[in-house]
Amino acid sequence: MRAWIHRVFLLLALAVAGPVLAEEPVRVFAAASLTNALNDIGLEWQKAGHPKPSLAYAASSALAKQIEAGAPADVFASADLTWMDYLDKRGKLQAGTRRNLLGNTLVMIVPQGRAFPVQVRRGFDLAGAFEGRLCTGEPGVVPAGIYAREAMQNLGWWDAMKNRIVGTDDVRTALAFVERGECPLGIVYATDAKISRKVDVLASFPPGSHKPIVYPFAAVEGARPQAQAFLRFVQTSPQAAAIFAKYGFTRLKP
The missing domain is CATH 3.40.190.10 (Periplasmic binding protein-like II)
Structure with a gap:
C-alpha cells in the first residue's frame, strides 16, 4: 500500500515538474539581413531535438533599443559592432558570450x-x-x-x-x-x-x-540557460557553417 502511494506521489510530482523543466524556445533578436540564414539554422536546431526558436528580425538599432527597454530576448545578433557595444555598455549582455562571428560585403x-x-x-x-x-x-x-x-x-x-x-x-x-x-x-x-x-x-x-562589416552574437543578460547552447550551435555546428556559407556570409576567426 505504501509503495503504491509513493508511486502516485512520484507521478504527480513529475506531472507538475514536467512543464517547468521542459525546454522553452530560445528568443532570438537578429539583424534583418540574417533572416534566411537563421531561419534555416532554426530548422536544424529543431532537428537536433530542440523547440522551434522564436526569431524576430529588424534593424539592429531597433532591436537594441527594444532589448534596452526590457523586451524578452535571449540572444542578440547585430549587423555591426555599434549596437552590440550599445547594449554592452548598458550591462545588457551576459559576460563572456559575445563573439564576432560573420562578415559581409x-x-x-x-x-x-x-x-x-x-x-x-x-x-x-x-x-x-x-x-x-x-x-x-x-x-x-x-x-x-x-x-x-x-x-x-x-x-x-x-x-x-x-x-x-x-x-x-x-x-x-x-x-x-x-x-x-x-x-x-x-x-x-x-x-x-x-x-x-x-x-x-x-x-x-x-x-x-568603409569599416569592416562584422556581425557579433551574444546572450542577453537574464537569458534562459538554453541561449548559450543555441549560440554554440550557431557558432560551431557544421550545419550552421554550411548555411552561412550558402547565403554568402564569411566566417570570422575567433
Missing part, C-alpha cells in the same frame, strides 16, 4: 535588367549616372546605412547624393524597394542581393571604403 544593386555604367572610385559622378533615388538603410542609424554613408563619403559621393537618399527601417526594406523599381539604385549587403531574383549587382564596394 556592401554592394550596389539595381532592378533586374536596368544596369548602368558605374565606377567605384573617387571622382566618378554617381549622382549624374542615374535619375531617381538611392535606397539603403537609414544613414547614421541602421547598420547598412551607416556603412553606405561611410563608403560614399570616402569616395566623395555623399554631398551630391545625400538629398536623394531614401533611408529605410532595415536593409531588407531597401532591397524590396529596388526589387519593385521604386528606387533605381540601392546599397545593401551582398547576402541580401544573393537571395533576390529581382535585382542585379551593379558593383561591390572595396573593403577600404
Whole structure:
C-alpha cells in the first residue's frame, strides 16, 4: 500500500515538474539581413531535438533599443559592432558570450535588367549616372546605412547624393524597394542581393571604403540557460557553417 502511494506521489510530482523543466524556445533578436540564414539554422536546431526558436528580425538599432527597454530576448545578433557595444555598455549582455562571428560585403544593386555604367572610385559622378533615388538603410542609424554613408563619403559621393537618399527601417526594406523599381539604385549587403531574383549587382564596394562589416552574437543578460547552447550551435555546428556559407556570409576567426 505504501509503495503504491509513493508511486502516485512520484507521478504527480513529475506531472507538475514536467512543464517547468521542459525546454522553452530560445528568443532570438537578429539583424534583418540574417533572416534566411537563421531561419534555416532554426530548422536544424529543431532537428537536433530542440523547440522551434522564436526569431524576430529588424534593424539592429531597433532591436537594441527594444532589448534596452526590457523586451524578452535571449540572444542578440547585430549587423555591426555599434549596437552590440550599445547594449554592452548598458550591462545588457551576459559576460563572456559575445563573439564576432560573420562578415559581409556592401554592394550596389539595381532592378533586374536596368544596369548602368558605374565606377567605384573617387571622382566618378554617381549622382549624374542615374535619375531617381538611392535606397539603403537609414544613414547614421541602421547598420547598412551607416556603412553606405561611410563608403560614399570616402569616395566623395555623399554631398551630391545625400538629398536623394531614401533611408529605410532595415536593409531588407531597401532591397524590396529596388526589387519593385521604386528606387533605381540601392546599397545593401551582398547576402541580401544573393537571395533576390529581382535585382542585379551593379558593383561591390572595396573593403577600404568603409569599416569592416562584422556581425557579433551574444546572450542577453537574464537569458534562459538554453541561449548559450543555441549560440554554440550557431557558432560551431557544421550545419550552421554550411548555411552561412550558402547565403554568402564569411566566417570570422575567433
